[in-house]
Amino acid sequence: MTLDLSTYAADNGIKYFMISYTDLFGGQRAKLVPAQAIADMQKDGAGFAGFATWLDLTPAHPDLFAVPDASSVIRLPWKRDVAWVAADCVMEDQPVDQAPRVVLKKLVAEAAAQGLRVKTGVEPEFFLISPDGSKISDDYDTAEKPCYDQQAVMRRYDVIAEICDYMLELGWKPYQNDHEDANGQFEMNWEYDDALQTADKHSFFKFMVKSVAEKHGLRATFMPKPFKGLTGNGCHAHISVWDAEGKSNAFADKAMPFGLSAQGRTFLGGIMKHASALAAITNPTVNSYKRINAPRTVSGATWAPNTVTWTGNNRTHMVRVPGPGRFELRLPDGAVNPYLLQAIIIAAGLSGIRTQADPGRHYDIDMYKDGHTVTDAPKLPLNLLDALREYEKDAELQAALGTGFSAAYLKLKHGEWNTYCAQFTSWEHATTLDI
Ligand code: ADP
């Protein structure tokens, strides 16, 4: 039964709802709706001018309505009279094909029609930086190998513990927090869930981390590579597929290599087959390609892949199988759209199952040291344009995410690339002036 948001407001002392949707560039857009008006909004949605956000709509399009999915409602733990609710975009009573949450729901339904339930966990790393964005926020955080730095994580205890307390309160089952591999970088982990729930939590997590950081006079960034020479922000995804009831993990088979079942292997085969194209989604910004393909960082490793390879419990590859019944895709970065991340995983994985795709040989080498010895695996795209062109070549993946979505995404992302190319950089001035 659908939760009635009016009743929810009365029961919980909610004064305002944030009706929120995520656009194609991952921007979260919301209207603040007083509880007195939520009954109509729950039925009809909140009205937006779609053109004003990144959805490839024109000013002439009719109103876009964001219809709240009441099951996603979360009371803001840091502002208890407000509740956030994820919404689905609708126009003239039809779902908007290119809206990321609509795309994901379609793929979740496709998996369900095959009796499959994709469950994932994400690891969205972030930096705590100065409010003007120019540097990390902790002047003492300068170690060459700062990962798990006990002293540094405790200097940010007030921020990290506040966020973790909120996740405990929300029932997300968080289980660890640490200082990550770059100065100023942190990671917080909570338990995996169904793909749509993970996407909603991932969106809300970004909102929460930014909000709590701001409350403490800091700023949080998920930018893929905010500082040259330091490890970037990854957003690894751990993936498993379950039966329709969510009771039995279809990826688990102890008798198979790495404990990954035959179905798990074909799902992985789909990810491997479509890797170069799916980078257009998992690594969606110009800056993303400064994280993958990066030179060595100060800490000694980028922790990001540059080649389409998989392996067992070894963090130097694009895919790691850390233990039985799941695998980790290490390609996505902090700029990834939470909904499109899940959608592209399901799309590529279902393609793999459908075509019985083989993931190919696994490499058990240190890719950072011996990557040059791998001659039969594609290199990941070198920049956003490369990735967009790979996505353009991949008709199967385009169709799986929807031709309407794919056309809109490619159009807007090519526009972003063209804007980037029109920048006049100090580097080209310095290297070309005297030619
Ligand atoms: P690591 O840093 O070793 O990659 P983390 O502990 O930081 O691992 O993150 C692991 C993520 O994988 C968590 O979100 C966890 O809940 C999730 N996870 C664990 N088991 C599964 C599974 N069977 N299916 C999907 N996700 C899983």
Ligand code: MG
């Ligand atoms: Mg981790």
Ligand code: MG
């Ligand atoms: Mg990881």
